[in-house]
Amino acid sequence: MRNKLLSFLPFLRQIILFLLIQNAAAPLFAQSSKRILKEAGEYFESGDYINALPIYLEYLKADPEHPQANFNTGICYLQTIHEHKAVAYLQKAYAKMPAIHPDIHRYLGEAYQYNHQFKEAIDAFKAYKAIAVKTLTKDLSLLPILERRIYECQNGLTYLDKPVKAQIDNIGPIINSKYAEYAPVISADESVLVFTSRRAGSTGGFVAIDDNQYYEDIYISIKSNGKWAEPKNIQEINTDKHDACIALSSDGKQLFIYKDSRGGDIYVSRFDALKNIWSKPQSLGETVNTKYQEPSVSMTADGNTIYFSSNRPGGLGGLDIYMSHKDAKGNWGEAINLGAPINTPYDDDAPFIHPDGQNLYFSSRGHAGMGGYDIYRCSMETNGKWSVPENIGYPINTSGDDTYFVLSADNRHGYYASAKEGGLGEKDIYIISMPKRETLASATGSAIKIEKKIEIKSLPLDQPAIKPTAGATTILSGYITDAFTKESLEAEIVLVNNENSEVISEQVSDSAGFYKTVMLSGKNYGFSVQKEGYLFHSENYDIPASEGFQEITLNVELKKVSVGSRIILRNIFFDFDKATLKKESTAELEKLLSIMNEVPTLKIEVSGHTDNKGSADYNKKLSERRAKAVVDYLVAKGVSPERLGYAGYGMGRPLVSNDDETGRQLNRRTEFEITGK
Template structure:
């Protein structure tokens, strides 16, 4: 028997089902800002209407200033949250702000209140869903979207919709296989409640420079168009615990009263590429002298044009530049080019493998000299600009690889840089844990899950016959090892111990060519050199009034990342001073000079020519392996081979003597492989000047 209470319960259940299945439009009502609805709160209505009017003043401009309209619209929405048109305007404004994903809730509410709120509603909903990673729902809305009334180029609209759908399809695939990364806010030393972006770092991550629009900018001016502070460049250094100290403004040497933004930084942090607004947007270069940055100088006409040049990156040797421009003749809206800094030839477009019909931006070259990171709206982007990686091998660039989710998002992801080790990347992003606006974030690449622990060989101070090798244990969680060695340290005067500015030449011993030259900092003496794997390097440190110092790094093509600290004390030319010639090589167990020795021998010859009174003893040394008599004879024959070379090049033999000391003058313990390597050496001693 069915009771009244049973009937009532069933009625309530059926009513609930009906309400759940009813269109959202039947449950929500579009509420107008009118006296009929808000007659009891005339003051509140008046204030809300005033906010809407102020918002419309920015919204209706050409082009609209959405971010300036937003706070006014949001204030009015607090008074009346159920107006379809206002919710649509808030959603559209968010779509053009730094917090685009927030648009979705307002656009969905606008549609629920009135499905005909605006002809662009389905396109806007598609964008909101797209930016929130709701790929399938976004595709459905894009397919329902139609051109706005009065649209002349419907073909362009159709192409845009098709591209957005492809982006959603790409996003769905990439998000299904997320990368193992940590993405952490760089912290209050770098970030503020105001926008920070465009990070650039030294190869060893010890220094970061970035752009900020915070109070205290040079001239303390505000941009009349956006209302925000002008861009200035700031810098910070990393502590031993990994945090960043409070950033400081670079000052008037670099920053002006206009917009000044970071673009690129040399691996050693001594040369900075700066974007300035003159001539529509040009690239400049500033140099660090001691602790102060010099005034940026505009780069030449082979780089800057009447068009817009927006980003650039040095090659590790500092001799070439990759840059982005929208000048005529490109393949798309913005393309990446390469140019030799000291050459005369025109900049070369990188071609269709890299550049697309859409925009490319934010180019960065890894210190390994062959891996390029850049952002593109083309390729398989999941929305806006995505970050891609390409490797230059066998004379061509590889097909760009999307860095994937969650590094890339449906919004613009631009201006990514990565450390020489490949472990950390840096870029700017709007995220919920931000300090107020766009912040700089550090990406930690974790690599494949539970990889095997492998042993790696770290090439350290390789010289003479065989390179020194040290076996290291890979970390339990490995990353893809960067094939580059970072050599850094401080150059000082051996006697005074004071830092000095010196020239560091990087020589390809197999080619006997100087491939790069750098300067140590004149105040701190610090230097940093990036050495891509696959080359036998000679490192020569020189300064007028001092004897040169050489080191050797023979890095196999697959040599993994390592960081070597080598402080160098230069010696003045005095009688009794000894200098090791680390880039003189002999055939195994012979006194035959190898061709890789040529550059070092020519350097020694030049020293003798430039100092006519200089007299030298050339000496050979061995470790204690083998018989003493044999070692002494071999070392003497090797020393003589050097003297014979110099005499054949015109040096008076009366200025030279030679001696073989075998294992009698060790400079390190013979108990270790490294020590024995250091003991096998050729050196010279000043005997007269």
């Protein structure tokens, strides 16, 4: 027994020494903890939750049960992008001191909601509401907000019970960093990604006086062989202030930018393929931008209509979604409020018009959501009106703010930014493998109605918002080269609606000769490639309305303007069995006229060709009359008849076999050949 006691004495001495040190250090710790809480409290009371939070977290390592520190930590988290982390701290504060704050039930309800604990959130909101009504000591103006919160939680229970089959993946460390990345925008074929980041290396540097982050800059990444390249800072756009991207045209050539000028305006920058740079951003004009805020925009694939958000007076709520058409001079016309059922008495923002021109995605606080902004989709119906918006479901939507969603032309991949657990930084960009549309979630009920008398200049009930379009897109891309040298050419690419000769898009192929353009189903397009010193090349694409998403590769070899060069005029059309030029031929005829005017000494022969249907003699005469019709058009426009010849070859010079309709269609054509220069 004595030996055991002797062996224990060294340990006993250590225990006594530890207790003595602890007793001596206790006053020091108390003094230190008071200083820490005072420092955190000063930040907290001034509303600087970002700086208060880490101090409270550090303090709780030493005193994890402190009620006030836990409560303040929870409140700090509610003001960050990690709101769901608030619940554990508020729960502990409430357990230790139920009367810690008169609004503890409301804060707990918010924390539960952000954490997707919707049943608990409903109970907490109802408890707060009961106290408010019973005691009349609380601000009763909060009651509609509480009702909205309860409604959102009820929706949340429905969405969580029936999640959509969407896979959400971090786009990865090539794009995302330890800093914030958000507002991703893509070209229709997902080959171009532009996004905003607050990473180190920002043009404006560090914002020490603001929120201890770097200024926003815009970055671009190009996908090659299925992989994103290292993002590049678009230096010609970024300034020493905040610069944020908000939309990209379907072809990736027009970038829309938000600038914090006046209330906040929308600008556009265009890509100059010849110089390989982006132009200086230009304002969209006074019909779009006002002294109020215009934070987001999206443009249709044809470039003729934009959808944007604004909080200007006369709307249904805070931010409303508007539309504007481009006029004949290229300016944006009057802003028209989309009205109900899209806009609500709350904020409706971040519109994205799909490349098909028929489906509109946007974020809203007012429709049947789970909390904050949720993403919704509505479609253009045959009567020209928008359908009732539908929530695209959980897990894409959450109880936080889900905004700036974009979707690829083939409807397979969505992109947005989110602050998810396990991310690489503050906010990361995520790619969503989208569910089929028929699986989108639905919640019982609709947006809460709030009586509000508003006179709004909106669309008349009998006037379509836009002409309904087909539901799919065709992406046409390829390379332009010299037919003889095979060298890449920077050529002008023009896409025309043959129905009305309207120019849908104009662009220049890049230094590698590459181009890309987008066409909607249900139209007849004239596609042409032209460059000074070369004959133009034309193609016709008559895309039926039933056509689904498709990608077409067309590589074009341009021929020099030289004697013997010949091209096919693929957009010259005649009435059946007649030599009468159809109006759809106008754009192509004008290109031919342009060549004749550019080279005043040029002499050509226009030739007509048919398939093998009918007699040889009849076809020869028909083809000759058709060739003459083209010549007559040019003569009427001032071209000397001495420079023009025509011939009809009927079925005598087929390009391919006439054994099937595809071949026969190719053989029915009009050509012109240079006979003198």
